[in-house]
Amino acid sequence: MSAKVEADEADAWARAPDKPDYHVLIGPHLAVGTDTASLAQAWLLLDGARGRAQIARLGPRGGTAIDREAPMSTDVSHRLSAKRGRTLKLYLVDGAPSGVITAELGVSSVRAVVASRTALPDLVRREEANRTGVYLLMGPDPDLPSRQLVYVGEGDQVKVRLIAHDADEAKEFFTRAVLVVSKDENLTKAHGRYLESRLIAAIRRAGRAKLVNGTDPPFKGLPEPEIADMERVLDEIEVLLPVLGFDVLTPASQEASAASSEGTKGAEVGAASPIFIAEIKNAKGRAVERAGEFVVLAGSTALRRETPGIPQSVADKRKLLIETQVLALDTDLELYRFTQDANFGSPSGASAAIAGRADNGKQTWHVEGDGRTYAAWRENQISGEEEKA
Secondary structure, rough: OEEOOOOOOOOOOOOOOOOOOOEEEOOOOOOEEEEOOOOEEEEEEEEOOOOOEEEEOOOOEEEEEEEEEEOOHEEEEHHHHHHOOOOEEEEEEOOOOOOOEEEEEEEOEEEEEOOOOOHHHHHOOOOHHHOEEEEEEEEEOOEEEEEEEEEEEOOOOOOOOOOOHHHHHHOOOOOEEEEEOOOOOOOOOOHHHHHHHHHHHHHHHOOOOEEEEOOOOOOOOOOOHHHHHHHHHHHHHHHHHHHHOOOOOOOOOOOOHHHHHHOOHHHHHHHOOOOOOEEEOOEEEEEEOOOOOOHHHHHHOOOOOOOOOOHHHHHHHHHHHHHOOEEOOOOOOOOOEEEEEEEEOHHHHHHHHHHHOOOOHHHHOOOOOOOHHHHHHHHHOOOOOOOHO
């Protein structure tokens, strides 16, 4: 009997020719059914340029492609490659943005509840806090205010853990808390431990915040079908947390990583953002703008010397990049080198980190190839002239 891994809101079916055992489900989430019991989950990998799909054999988050391609209609290929909106439902429990807020995505089984530490008593009195779930505690690092500290936990009754943390002097750092539970109360202790382990690993890999968890042992106590279910829960958590101000899971370089490989051109990064270049003395930076952030690409360099009047925020950012080894010593004794892509809130923040002083990034960064300043490019973006071109 063929096993079938279904996806939400499926809107089309296609059968791979000469391969009757593989059925590809096309929709917002892509899946495959097969008669091989070990193949519990699969995703359809699009090759939009050719309008074809490649069937891939996957575990929860990775895998090996099967050497088989199935043609797709141009219409289906376009719809799948296009960005899709998501509906987010926010509820201000007491009518104030500083109080308890619940959040969930459209048709979803996951609910997040977030509150400031001062509103924690209101949070633990809610029904969701009596359920099994995972939670994050987050606040500024007192040793480096520009960096966030984060703690991840799980519990059969999340409120018990939250109350204990609120009284724990070692958790004085946190100013906000968010818990994630299942609306249908289907999460078990084992599910919570799996999600906790995966969240800790994701935060560590992303490098956006400093984990204060003492240990993060991997949890392997779930059967394969339940792992697949929990991975779908994680997909929703990855969307919810950044919206709620807990942007700690996604590496800054994720969407821009393809641009950092040698020989990448601006057109390949995406029409919305070319590659920007900056030259400050003998330091050279390359960057792209993606997902609301200005991302300096790996291989860029920064001046080691900081000017006496460097803004504290810039000094703190450079210190953080050095401590996390994103900035490492270069063979040139006057330079640091970016070992991986690094995100900044603005072009000026990025160029200031490279220069070791305050800097107007809108004038420092130029579009690679045509020499326009970032300011000129941005003006064209806002006016719509860039799209017409």
